[in-house]
Amino acid sequence: MKTFRIGGIHPAPDKITAGKLIVAVAPSGQLRILLSQSIGAPAKPVVKAGDTVLPGMMIAEAGGFVSAPVHSPCAGTVAKIEKIRNTKGLWQEAIIINVDEQADQNVPERPRTPEEIEALTADRLIGIISDAGIVGLGGATFPTRVKLSVPEGKKAEYIIINGAECEPYLTCDDAIMRIHATEIIRGAELLKRASGAEHIIVGIEANKPEAIDAMRQAAAQYAGVDVVKLKMKYPQGSEKQLIDSLTGRRVPPGKLPIDVGCIVDNVATAFAVYEAVYLGKPLTHRVLTVTGPEVADAGNFLVPFGLSLASIIDRAGGLPDDTGKVIAGGPMMGQAVADLDAPNAKGTSGILIIPAKMSERKPTGPCIRCAKCVDACCMGLEPYLLMTLAQNALWEEAKKHSAMSCLECGSCSFICPADRPILDFIKLAKSRIKAMK
Amino acid sequence: MSVITVSILILGITGIIAAVVLYIVAKKFHVYENPDIARIEEILPGANCGACGFSGCHAFAKACAEAKSLEDLQCPGAGQEGMEQIAAIRGLTAGTLTRRVAIVGCNGACAYRHEATHYDGVRSCAIEAGYYGGETPCVYGCLGCGDCVSVCPHDAIAMDDETHLPVVDFSKCVGCGKCADACPHNVIEIATLSDEHPLVYVACRNKDKGGIAIKECDVSCIGCGKCKRACPVDNAVTVSEFLAHIDPALCIGCEKCVEECPRHSIHSLTV
Structure with a gap:
């Protein structure tokens, strides 16, 4: 069987929801649709407060070459356009739509022959x-x-x-x-x-x-x-x-x-x-996995953009009592969610709910130069070195050692026997190198 | 001859030859350096903090030794007294030192600003800011990991155990600006002190609308504009993005805004 040549790790797959069907979630209550759902410039709204929207209607146009338009996943009325908190807890512009629950919520198909x-x-x-x-x-x-x-x-x-x-x-x-x-x-x-x-x-x-x-x-x-x-x-x-x-x-x-x-x-x-x-249908929904060791009804859900993570978690049986962390995405590259009221967006591929005992960071030990991170790095970098350079604010040196090639997969931090936060520092170095330009 | 004697002889002769060579080389490649530089450097604190605008203490000493006038050269670490000593070495007169200090533009202590999330990652503000807006709902304020403390070359800043905010020791701070550069939320700024009046500054960075800012922190600026109305000087206080700004060039230090502020987010400082 084929695979890639350099590095890589073998985390436990834990695919609890393998074999599950896709359950559709209907839009309800209020959808809060972020204007910045893709890399690049945020979309520009083309609706205003009070406008009626239909499923599949464009509500914001692309704001530049690297940008994408946004469509309404539901029928309803635009309540307002305001800043809301995203999953990182930072403010971002969003279109708030009150869903008309009596109306047909299916995105109409305009099939081509x-x-x-x-x-x-x-x-x-x-x-x-x-x-x-x-x-x-x-x-x-x-x-x-x-x-x-x-x-x-x-x-x-x-x-x-x-x-x-x-x-x-x-x-x-x-x-x-x-x-x-x-x-x-x-x-x-x-x-x-x-x-x-x-x-x-x-x-x-x-x-x-x-x-x-x-x-x-x-x-x-x-x-x-x-x-x-x-x-x-x-x-x-x-x-x-x-x-x-x-x-x-x-x-x-x-x-x-x-x-x-x-x-x-x-x-x-x-x-x-x-x-x-x-079918002539724009991107208004996506399939995401709501999962975790203690989630009652973990599964795959077809979710309209703009539903709060909390309401999606409710569909999977609600937040377990001893939740320590909720992660948007997977356990390796996903990020902890700061605010569960934040809406899901085009990039949300999963909601992972980690119990408190599993979510704690382990104490960090000194680097013993075992080079496990070097073996694990799929880009052939020296993660331990990049971490030391970042700790000493040597951004130029870090750049010379190809910090920018890091794809932030987290294999180095995963494999480190001393539980050193290697990737945290490489990410810091990358952001500083970007700022240098 | 015994092994010991031979060894001593060989080592001794090698040592003498090496000493002679080193002496010749040192004489041949001797670089003359103005002796004033070394004398001035002795007066300087040696922290290489950069508050003078030079890359380090040696560079500043060199500049002092070569300058025609010392009026524009200032080392806040050495202080007025130190600059007078340097002036004496050069036979020039020293300028008057502008006193600059770091001030903390956030007064959202733990008691006023409640944790909504818990950050258990690396204790570094820069790394925390890369992930999210911080543990409290206010995404503008102090993150509390102490990056400013670890960069300070003068040991002039410390985290308060109770408030989790940095506290500046004004007897040690020289206003070099290392902490201000390290702060990812730009909470710390460098202010110039005046001899005539206290320094008045806004100890808040919150740019959210009043209604939101009020919920986020008990001592946040809500942009109500009371400070602006209380101020006797035109344009000394302005409000933009729901946040008050005080222009240090226009402020007369009357402290009317400090008394008027319903959120206690304007502070005054006398050092």
């Missing part, structure tokens, strides 16, 4: 994807349109569909692959056409046999689609590592996947592209 789809040009496809507000749903929320706009002089050879889902606990991509395999392959075909690529490779880790079977069956109808079973290793779902696993190519430091002829999109993104092109 097979002939219409066949006739779409690459530019038109990118236009539809852009108008639907689609961003990378793996968590990085990079606008998909920007990825598909291949710069001049470069050529996309492979569309890589990322079904690795190497983060422990999360199963939302697994669920989509099991249930919507055909749609994902159709979405991937559209991404291939839009970018002018030649092949499609789907990478799925070996712990998802049902998803692999479903995807292989769906792919059998299409030529040039490979579904590859990957050996389990974290962080396989990272763009650069997945490219290495599947094609053996390495993305040089500071370069993008397109520089080695690859475009990587998550399975959920491919599904969103299918919905946008075949």
Whole structure:
């Protein structure tokens, strides 16, 4: 079985919700939709207080080249546009919509016929994807349109569909692959056409046999689609590592996947592209996993954007009594949530509820130069050194030792036998190096 | 001859040859340095804090030794007395020292600003600020991890155990600004003290609307503008983004705003 060459770790998978179906959550009460749901400039609202909105209606337009429009997931009235707290507790502009619970909340479908789809040009496809507000749903929320706009002089050879889902606990991509395999392959075909690529490779880790079977069956109808079973290793779902696993190519430091002829999109993104092109539905909902060792009804939920995390957790049986931490995303790369009233957004792939006894940080010991972090680093860096440089505020030195190549996967902190907060310091060094420019 | 004698001889001769070579090299490559520099450096505190605007004490000493006038050169660490001594070495007159100190622009002690979350990560404000807005609902105030304390070269700042806010020891602070640079929320600023009147400053950074700011902290500035109305000088106090600002150049130190502030977020300082 294939996997990437450098580094990597093997955290316990803890996929409690594997095999669960996707439960749809209806919008109710008030939706608070953040304007900044993707990397880049926040969207600009095109509605004002008092306006009536319908499901699927655009409520904010892209605020720049790297930006994505935002659509209403519900029928209702715009109450106001104001600053609310995001999951980090920081203030961000949001559109507040009072949901009209009597109205039909289904996003209307405007299906295209097979002939219409066949006739779409690459530019038109990118236009539809852009108008639907689609961003990378793996968590990085990079606008998909920007990825598909291949710069001049470069050529996309492979569309890589990322079904690795190497983060422990999360199963939302697994669920989509099991249930919507055909749609994902159709979405991937559209991404291939839009970018002018030649092949499609789907990478799925070996712990998802049902998803692999479903995807292989769906792919059998299409030529040039490979579904590859990957050996389990974290962080396989990272763009650069997945490219290495599947094609053996390495993305040089500071370069993008397109520089080695690859475009990587998550399975959920491919599904969103299918919905946008075949059904005419913009991105208003996403599948996320609500999970944790003590969550009563852990599962995969199809959730409209703008619902508070607290209300989503209620759908999974409520917050357990001894909760220590709630994490947005997975346990490796996710971040603790400061305010449970914060809404979910395009990048929220999971809500992980950790009991108090598991959430405490262990006491830190001195570095014993065991070099486990060096072995674990999937970018070939020296994490222990970067940490020391950051502790001594030697930002220039840290830059020379490629701190900016760190993808913040957390393998170093995970593997450290002295429980040193290595990644915390590397993140600090990265932010200081960025500020130096 | 015994082994011991041979060893002593070899080592002794090597030592003598090396000493001669070193002496010649030292003479040959001798660099003349103004002796004033070393004498001035002895007067300076040697903390390399940068309050003088130079990269360190040696650079400042060099500048003093070469300057035609000492009017614009100031080392707050050495103080007025120290600058007089330097002036005596050079046979020039020293300028009057501007007294600058660090002031803490947050008075949201634990009792006024309640924890909504608990941060158990690395005790570093810079790292905490990278993750989120802080343990309390106010995302503008002091984070309380003490980055300012660890960077201070003069040991002039300490965290108060009760309030969890930094406290400046004005007898040691020289206003070098290292703490102000280290503070990720820009809570600490460097202010110039006046001989004539107390220093009046806003000890709050909260830019939230009054209604929100009131809930976040018991001593937050809510931007009500009472200070502005109480102030006898035009434009000395302004309110923008629901936060009062005092222009130190215009402030006459009458302390009317301090008395008027319903939130006790304007403080006055006499050192």
